[in-house]
Amino acid sequence: MAKFNRGGKKEVPPLATTSLPDIVFMLLFFFMATTQLREETALVTVKLPQASEIAKLERKDLASYINIGSPVLSKQAEYGTDARIQLNDSFKTTDDIRDFVAAERENLSEADRTFMTVVIKADENVRMGIITDVKQELRRCSALKIMYAASQASK
Amino acid sequence: MAIKRKAEGINASSSADIAFLLLIFWLTTTTMNSDKGLQRRLPPMPDENQQQEDVKVNRRNIIQVKINSNDRIIAGGQIMEISEIKDKIVEFVTNPMNLETLPEKEMKEIEGFGQYAVSKGVVSLQNDRGTSYNAYLQVQNELVKAFNEIRDDFAVKNYGKKYNALDEDKQKIIREAIPQSISEAEPKDIGKRR
Numbered sequence: 001m002a003k004f005n006r007g008g009k010k011e012v013p014p015l016a017t018t019s020l021p022d023i024v025f026m027l028l029f030f031f032m033a034t035t036q037l038r039e040e041t042a043l044v045t046v047k048l049p050q051a052s053e054i055a056k057l058e059r060k061d062l063a064s065y066i067n068i069g070s071p072v073l074s075k076q077a078e079y080g081t082d083a084r085i086q087l088n089d090s091f092k093t094t095d096d097i098r099d100f101v102a103a104e105r106e107n108l109s110e111a112d113r114t115f116m117t118v119v120i121k122a123d124e125n126v127r128m129g130i131i132t133d134v135k136q137e138l139r140r141c142s143a144l145k146i147m148y149a150a151s152q153a154s155k
Numbered sequence: 156m157a158i159k160r161k162a163e164g165i166n167a168s169s170s171a172d173i174a175f176l177l178l179i180f181w182l183t184t185t186t187m188n189s190d191k192g193l194q195r196r197l198p199p200m201p202d203e204n205q206q207q208e209d210v211k212v213n214r215r216n217i218i219q220v221k222i223n224s225n226d227r228i229i230a231g232g233q234i235m236e237i238s239e240i241k242d243k244i245v246e247f248v249t250n251p252m253n254l255e256t257l258p259e260k261e262m263k264e265i266e267g268f269g270q271y272a273v274s275k276g277v278v279s280l281q282n283d284r285g286t287s288y289n290a291y292l293q294v295q296n297e298l299v300k301a302f303n304e305i306r307d308d309f310a311v312k313n314y315g316k317k318y319n320a321l322d323e324d325k326q327k328i329i330r331e332a333i334p335q336s337i338s339e340a341e342p343k344d345i346g347k348r349r
């Protein structure tokens with residue numbers, strides 16, 4: 001063994017950190033590319049129900065969202081705790097869905113309009129009455145592709 | 156006069172820290188939400204001017220799944236637990252014994268596969284206005300599970316692989332052979348009628 005320790009005390013060379021910024025920047029760009037900034041502030045609390053047979057939405061850019069749930073704590077003094085519909089950034093009623101769908105449709109290109117999906121994000125404790133109203137309204141403006149948002153059930 | 160100095164490199168040791176700060180900022184402000192859920196197609200609204208003609212569906216071809224305002228489920232006239240629905244639907248749609256009481260089958264020519272007896276069974280889902288969304292979605296989930304099971308069965312039998320592992324053409328054949336016929340009926344207040 002003496003053969004190898006001939007040099008006596010040898011210091012461990014410091015770790016080369018010159019490439020560390022590059023690595024971190026790469027991570028940063030990865031996250032910037034894969035995430036999207038939170039677009040709307042949540043006015044209703046939504047705890048999605050769990051389901052096991054869920055599928056991923058393929059074209060996220062074609063989705064428009066309808067949130068249904070009871071208002072967040074800070075809004076409860078004004079709006080109460082009954083389930084409400086949130087479209088974009090404000091509380092709306094079922095009558096406003098027609099305009100909302102029309103506006104969302106307008107944003108899409110001609111070819112994509114038939115593939116527009118309306119994602120219904122409803123709290124698990126919401127009664128079906130309000131959801132049935134929403135569904136009927138969607139049928140009326142022929143936005144027939146819908147998705148019930150759900151989270152993956154742990155098996 | 157001018158003393159030529161060698162240009163010093165910029166001290167870059169802190170750029171890692173800066174990048175880390177940026178990274179952490181991004182991590183905290185963004186959400187990695189992937190949208191998942193059950194996709195459905197709503198039936199188009201019947202035209203008001205058009206006389207609504209009832210499509211006569213043979214009684215044996217339809218199974219009604221109802222959920223009342225207490226989230227109790229009745230399927231095909233029997234009160235049942237949520238876990239029992241899947242098997243009931245699988246039995247209903249496949250009709251393995253070709254019983255008189257279960258749906259008819261119709262021979263159809265499927266492109267790329269040939270003749271196949273396609274079941275005419277339709278699952279009709281009805282709910283009350285007071286049903287909780289959670290219960291409704293659980294039942295929807297069970298219905299999808301039932302159809303997925305039938306499709307997987309068909310796929311394994313014919314192609315030796317599960318439905319999801321097949322290519323797009325074969326999946327299309329299967330979708331045609333086993334259509335996911337779940338009808339969300341016109342809303343009714345089941346609870347109030349009683």
